[in-house]
Amino acid sequence: MVQVTLRDIADHLNMSVSTISKALKGYSDISKETRELILATAEKMNYVPNTSAVNLRTRQTKTIGVVVPSTEHQFFSKILSGIIDEAEKFGYLVIILQSNENYNIEKRQLQLLNQNRVDGILISLSNETHRFAHIEKLMEAGMPVVLFDKTTKLLSCSKVAIDDRKAAYAAVECLLKKGYRRIAHFRGPHIPQVSIDRFLGYKQALADYNIPFDASLVYVCDKNDDFKDGYDNAKLLMQEHKDVDAIFTITDVVAVGVMKYFKDMKISIPEDIALFGFSNWFMAGVVTPSLSSVDQPAFDMGKISAQILFEEIKAQKSKQKIAPRDVILPTSLKIRESI
Amino acid sequence: MVQVTLRDIADHLNMSVSTISKALKGYSDISKETRELILATAEKMNYVPNTSAVNLRTRQTKTIGVVVPSTEHQFFSKILSGIIDEAEKFGYLVIILQSNENYNIEKRQLQLLNQNRVDGILISLSNETHRFAHIEKLMEAGMPVVLFDKTTKLLSCSKVAIDDRKAAYAAVECLLKKGYRRIAHFRGPHIPQVSIDRFLGYKQALADYNIPFDASLVYVCDKNDDFKDGYDNAKLLMQEHKDVDAIFTITDVVAVGVMKYFKDMKISIPEDIALFGFSNWFMAGVVTPSLSSVDQPAFDMGKISAQILFEEIKAQKSKQKIAPRDVILPTSLKIRESI
DNA sequence: TTGTATGCGTTATCAC
């Protein structure tokens, strides 16, 4: 990759490097003719600024880093899409890393990003992460950090998420209003705030409708394979609690796993048992029966997270302090055939 | 982001910058004691090398760029996952850009990557792309480029893809062997080689089984919304060709769109009409009826593309010429209830 | 309006 530099243009035109640089950057103190000459020559010589040099000089990389548990989940890839689109508008590049729900990997990925002097970091915590020193250290060093989706109350930085508790409450309340009384919950792993909150929403709804909470109706999905989690837990549930009349699951894919098992067993939805998912990925409307679900705005979550990050980067550049934002995105219920 | 530099360590230890640098990089001409002292101090001072400076100096960025039509498609996000994982093993970072199936955006993304001096580029062409000067220019400048999935014969660089023609042939042959005779094809847009090849495979299979080709049975899916494409074309098909007994679709999501329409219309699969998809995303096994599909190894496609790119980067660094590779990944048929 | 000088943080060559 032989690339032409400012020096090359300067030599070619018999001018100084700084003249070229200034002309290319549109400084006002260069005469119109020379500017145009320089612009034309740069174009002709196929000049492309060397970003490493620019970065070193300007102390910024115009690049942000993103750490997600996995890029393969529909939900995260939509978020990524939102981030990438927004970054482009601001002239930023996006480096994407996956933690595979592993704390140590997450830690290393952040280090990598720091080493690459990204201007800011967007992160959705891994399921394992319950200590946050690795993130705090970055924040203390002045790195703008925004948490999204999988956040934590223990970090005082900007966050973008939904109100999981309220959303879960609404879903379960909807089941209750339809007359379901023996409602199981297939919850997420124990650490992430989202699964805690959805569980609490479930519990609260039961309480408000005077249904005694039965811990044995709560099944944990922690295999990092939502479909299998759903399938296997549905099997377990049918062995242990034949009287259950509805299930509220932590994700749609878990629900789809449940549906698969029920289909294999000829258990019909919603006649024998109702099903409520979470996330409203597009398949929810397509499976048979179609799946009721909580809609959460993935693309916007990415977009807004990025916007906030860019604000913070900008503030930080002008040495302003900016208060951390805490954005709660709206959710809604999509009622379909499964309940 | 105040960061400690070699200079800081040097001052702290009353040594020269070059000594620090060499010690940190494990050069042999530094005494054991000083090396250990330096290592410890660097650790203690929280030293993190400035990648921009390293990049500028070493003329490489240890970063590769990826351009995909969209990160949201399950197929691409799996590929990305494969790329990111592999890159990590090689110590590379991955910048991801989307072209949104738009030629001009694709062009700009490549320019961006070039500007950032990525060490190599992985690209899956947009549906619109039928000129390749933007890629050729990069290649001529010495940028290692590997095409994956959406490739073209008109570029002489390494490629990783499947044999779409053969795979489509196998799918249609399977339908024919089951006795279906009036088989429609919901094809992809006209430009991409993958949709051309799958169409040709379809046509060839018909020919080999002495079924006259009927162009009116071929519907084009070009709305950039596979589900809707499937749904709408199914509707059209039912208006125009009630006698069709099977459909072979360009992707699984198109097939799912078809299923949705049939479900709405109480047309049953496979009794009234059979359905064969392409890609075998995990939902294929989950929908009702489960969908027969051509399995293609997305994760491996990403992984292998990255491997080849790293080989080429390595070769290029040592100024070796390396012949472009043309990797065809194996596919297989997943036969399920829909046929 | 243009050019000179300096430094960003690192690596690498060459003295000592």
Place this chain on the structure above:
DNA sequence: GTGATAACGCATACAA
């Protein structure tokens, strides 16, 4: 074994 010194390509304060 250690330390000057220059260079990577660019941006900018300052001089001319």
